[in-house]
Amino acid sequence: MSEQPVEIQPDRSLEEALLAAIAQDDAAEISALLEPLPLADALREILQLEADDRKKVLTLVPPALAAHLIEEAPHELGASLMEALEAARAVEIMDELDSDVQADLIGDMEAVEAEAILSKMDAGDAADVRRLAEYDPETAGGLMMAEAFWFKDTQTVGAVLREMASDDHDVDRYRGQHPYIVDENGAPIGVVSLRGLLSTKRSARLTSIMIEPMTVGVNASLSELEDIFDKYPFLGMPVVETDGRLVGTVSREAVSYALLERAESESLKLQGVVGDELRSMPTWLRSRRRLAWLSANIVLNIIAASVISAYEATLTAVIAIAIFLPMVSDMSGCSGNQAVGVTMRELSLGLVRPVDAFRVWLKEVSVGVINGIALGILIGIVAWVWKGNAALGLVIGLALAMNTILAVSIGGVVPLLLKRLGQDPAAASGPLLTTVTDMAGFFFVLSLATLMMPWLV
Known part of the structure; x- marks a missing residue:
């Protein structure tokens, strides 16, 4: 110094x-x-x-x-x-x-x-x-701390209090847990309150004041833990192995933090940011992670651009169509992202699984038809009034309606399919949805315009 x-x-x-x-x-x-x-x-x-x-x-x-x-x-x-x-x-x-x-x-x-x-x-x-x-x-085993506050079922209240008062017993490390009582095999058979220990005769056995504990297995999912802590006011719960042995405790705080981390991670992945990126990290590492997503997006956007190239003659003949192309793709993409968000939420809560893909699709199509028609009518009227051409309004309105139905179908179902294939639904759904809605939106607008060319020029 x-x-x-x-x-x-x-x-x-x-x-x-x-x-x-x-x-x-x-x-x-x-x-x-x-x-x-x-x-x-x-x-x-x-x-x-x-x-x-x-x-x-x-x-x-x-x-x-x-x-x-x-x-x-x-x-x-x-x-x-x-x-x-x-x-x-x-x-x-x-x-x-x-x-x-x-x-x-x-x-x-x-x-x-x-x-x-x-x-x-x-x-x-x-x-x-x-x-x-x-x-x-994202299981009880992965979130638990190995430190568990336990005593044997053969001990007395007095012995436990003396042990807790000794310098060798660090009570603070247990984060306010109540002591668990375990049998000879290490399985939790009871839990006692600290108040109960202090108000009971020192000669009493722990088994005489304990109550039956609620436990969770090491493989309990984050969603299951969230449900338990929502239902019960516990600050923590004992975690047991498949053979019933006490192996740790999982706290309400750890579950809440894990849920927050998952929500943040999924939000970042949908925006193309993978991992816990912070600006204090090495520049090369941050650049490499971002490029991995952006490079893939270049390929996908080339595919979308090829659709426009195929209809170059139509665009040249009716240049006003170019004004509405980004509107159709962007509005459909927003509808698709809403569907992705709902599916990701239900996946995290355990409310849907990959086998529910068809049921999810039916529900999203219902919403897509209603919203597609409403949005199509709205943008069709705008195009008609703005450019003075009813046929143009019909083309743009139909294209947006069809693309909205397609977008919500993809947004609702693709995360489930990616989950089934073992891929990260949050990281892949966004780029895939964006590319398909762009490509399909361009195709719908330009193909309909080609069919109705006599009324557009």
């Missing part, structure tokens, strides 16, 4: 003070600057630094503060920050985190860096992290 601490002048910015402290390797000063800030603000300050300075900050500050900052960051960003550290330092930070957060970070790291950290962790903790990382991240 520097013998001359950094003096912060009243007109000096926090960034300048932080950079000065980093330059002097002044761990105490860096901590003093960051600790008073809300975690989100402290993380923001760190992310504005160069990569080497970020690494230095996370190396110099106390492990607990570094852990709070890592936990505040999105998982992928937190993992990249941890990967940049020396393995020994990363382990110090990991020791301050709960097992569910540890598993999330390890799951987002490159295999080599993850193994380097796990190899230096306590063997038991590393085993817990490896086990948690094997579960699907």
Whole structure:
């Protein structure tokens, strides 16, 4: 530590003070600057630094503060920050985190860096992290923390209270869980309240004051967990393996965060952004991810443009049609995106499955016919009044009506078909819908115009 601490002048910015402290390797000063800030603000300050300075900050500050900052960051960003550290330092930070957060970070790291950290962790903790990382991240197993607050069914109230009061028992790590009672096989058979422990005779057995617990299996889906926490006021629930053993607990907070993450991820994927992109990430990585989607879109748009090329003579003869082409494709695309949104929502809630594709299609066609006719009449009247040609209004109105029906059919059904094929419905539905509605919209307008050419010129 520097013998001359950094003096912060009243007109000096926090960034300048932080950079000065980093330059002097002044761990105490860096901590003093960051600790008073809300975690989100402290993380923001760190992310504005160069990569080497970020690494230095996370190396110099106390492990607990570094852990709070890592936990505040999105998982992928937190993992990249941890990967940049020396393995020994990363382990110090990991020791301050709960097992569910540890598993999330390890799951987002490159295999080599993850193994380097796990190899230096306590063997038991590393085993817990490896086990948690094997579960699907959107199941109870993937969301649970391995730390469970449990006691044996043979223990008395007094023995439990003495154990909880001992220095060896860290009650805070259980996030306010009620103690679970397990049998000789490790299966939860009861749960007791902390109030019940304090108000019961010390000689009483735990089995005399416990009530039967509600448990969830490790493979319970995120949607199932959402339903349970909506129905019951639990802060957390015990998670059991297929053989009934208690293997962890899943909290209401973890489920709520996972639901928020899923909604954000699906929204970003529909816009062509894959992963937890942040502007603090390497420019080349961000560019590569975006190009993967944009490059595919070039091919799809060339296909759509080829339709226009095939009807070049029609466009030349009736140039007014060009004005309405983007209107037809854009309005149909909006209708299709509405259908995609509803299907993605119902998929996330478990209300529809790929086998329901035909039923979903029937329902979307019903809406598509009504909306298509309404929108077609509206834009047809606009085209007629604007250009003074009733035939043009009929062409544009019919094209929009037909394209709207097609768009909602694709938007409602394609996510289910992609799910059936094992593809990401959120990432693929958007580009596919956009291209097909553009191509079909151009085709409907130009082919109808070609048929009605005598009345258009």
